[in-house]
Amino acid sequence: MTTQIGFTPPDLAPQAPGPVRRRHVVYLPGYDPEAGKRYRALFAREFARYAKRFDLAKRSITRAETRPDGLVQTWTVETGRAGAETHTTYEVLLWDDLVRADFRRPLIASMALLTAGILHGVATGKLFRLYGLNWKYGNVILYPFGMTLILAALAAVLGQGVAHLAAGWLPGLAAGLVGALAGIGLVLAATPLLDRIFLRQLINDWVFNWQHSNGWRRDYEDRLALFAAHVAGIHKAGAVDEILIVGHSSGGLTAAEVAARVLPATAGSAPGPRLSLLTLGAGLPLVAINPRARGVRAELMSLVATDRMVWADYQAPQDWMNFPGFNPARDLGETPAGPVRNPVIRSTQFRDIIVTEVYRRISFRPFRMHFQFLMANDLPGEYDFFALTLGPQALRERVLTPAIVPLRPETPPEPVPVHREI
Template sequence: MLGRRMTKQIGFTPPGLAPGPDGPVRQRHVFYLPGYDPEATKRYRALFARELARYARRFDLPRRTITRAETSPDGQSQTWTVEAGRAGWDTRTTYEVLLWDDIVRADFRRPLILSMALLAAGILHGIVTGKLFRLYGLNWKYGNVILYPFGMTLALAAAATGLGILAARFLGDLVPGPAAAVLGALAGIGAVLAATPLLDRIFLRQLITDWVFNWQHSNGWREDYAARLDAFAARVAARIAARDADEVMIVGHSSGALTAVEVAARVLAAGGGPGPGSPRLAVLTLGAGLPLVTINPRARRPRADIAALVHSDRLVWADYQAPQDWMNFPGFNPAHDHGPVPEAAVIANPVIRSARFRELIDPAVYPRIARRPFRMHFQFLMANDLPGDYDFFALTLGPQSLRDRVLAPDIVPLRADAEPVPAHRVI
């Protein structure tokens, strides 16, 4: 059953993984699914370009060009093209961010007080049903991240109550008692709302609305999101049908990892995926938070989507985890940790590997990055300081297919003239 304590060893190669190797990739189409982020339209092109420039300064990638981003007329995707290469290979990658930040921003427009009330309802539901305790069993650090916005909500409620009582007492000599009580309550609520800009700086609103979204999604209450998944799947299926790439890769980071899985499952259900002359289909999940949704037994569709990928040989799914990252579930194996597997079932996915951030980040800056959970969480999308098996740009821009890269990575070396990483650099 989901929620049992997992083995902490990170690494799994499914016995039913379709045989390879696949051969070199010259043309690739990457569909990137952001997590729950209200600024995805602005964030990911800038992050990608900045980190690719850093990567090229340190690693042997002498040829690279990147185009400007173009947003689709419907506002649901943002696309650019990257050409990259070094001795012996060249690739052309179309990188397309599938956008659902308009849905996130709509959640952000919900009154903060209402979001806090929904958070309290979701957390209390998790406590009563035991789901919160099972999440703690999977990763106590992520459990603390989950409780942080709830604890802050209780603290803010207490502060608002205290301020309201003080205001009511002050006003008691000026206006009748009932009016003083009403004005005091409004003063307390107003103080919380006035602090909203500060709360946004410490990510409180994002964590609150993120938790509420996952709770709603797990209960099947987000038809707007489900409709967007269908639209994304249609976009991916059309690219596969165009047959103009060697590999179509769906990449999801953080809560976007579940989005990537849900999109891929819809593509398979609609008959998409590999066929004669069609591109290989690959799914890459990074720092995934799948149990945040699937730990709820009512999350039947997401769990079925995960199972569809686990038992399908029509794609390759690779999942990278990191014990240094507070906001993923290292050791979680979707093939086994959702409950007993039927004896006759073929386990074809996912291939699970550790990103081993401690070996990829310069030791001089690692301790400071390790103290910043959000920064470490985004390391999955950033340039390494040192060569290693996990290499975001080799995975998405390199000549190896996802299957070949994960099973037998061709490590990209440092440039001969690469300068040491400045000891003060902490992004």
């Protein structure tokens, strides 16, 4: 998609409700079997790096605690100057147990499901539409399928070779069975290597999105209901100024689905905290453009039309795994029920907030660039993950009139590049 990144709904204007002193962040991870470990570690590391470079004055972070049921991981952060601090309760809502259950499925079964999903995507035109939205993401989608075909071909060649050799001393059926076992053994032996290059995760991710878009993931739907009830409970308690629902990557859709269900759950209640939704590098079309995903599209359009929640969507053309220029109000083929009020769409402008040497090095590492949404800037800029989630501006004001957080006075403008993995 070549559409310029940037959209502000016509009726969205800045407000002056005062600074956010108490915020509750609810973070929804994407399809990740290690979400319970990864995001706390990533947040703590990058926040420490951010605090060394940017002028935050007071800054503190507590240890993380995980609820006994394993669904909510919580810590608190304080930033700001004395007497004007922002206290943030930061929660990660976990569904990685569902992902790990998918990973327990035999790799061969996942490959078969991937093949079925790709063929369905071709038959429905979904795959072609995804390519039209972002050809780079289309290649990411086809990468696991192509690797599946290559691995299947190698397994078939090995199996035939072993069967041919075994035919000299075993009956034909037994020789064929030995060959088949050799081919399967190759796939199983290759699994650790495939995990190192994220192939199995990409395979299962695509399968999950395909299943979800067809309404075949009751376990995930049940988890969404629990998450929405949890957020509605925070709203009912009314102890904070803003509830910020955040989602990155495929978690952007999870966050949007939770937010859409929070709206009816909090309708008619007394005025409570501001409701805000922040999606980062989201893959909304992966599910929403399936013709059968009518419920998902209806939820997204409810967010497009609501005036009870501000939704900001940050996109990056440098990131292969998002859809820069995508606007659900325009590109889903649905008509909003009223004026378009969401989302506010902004570019991260990564080129301006990452030092040149680091930018050059990570430009050819798709996964690393994809996680830049959650990492500390090198340089000040409008996109600033920690200012968005921890700063005194509510989301509406942050995206419309951002107060740029400056570097610390003693910080050199061009830091020594630091190699950071995801």
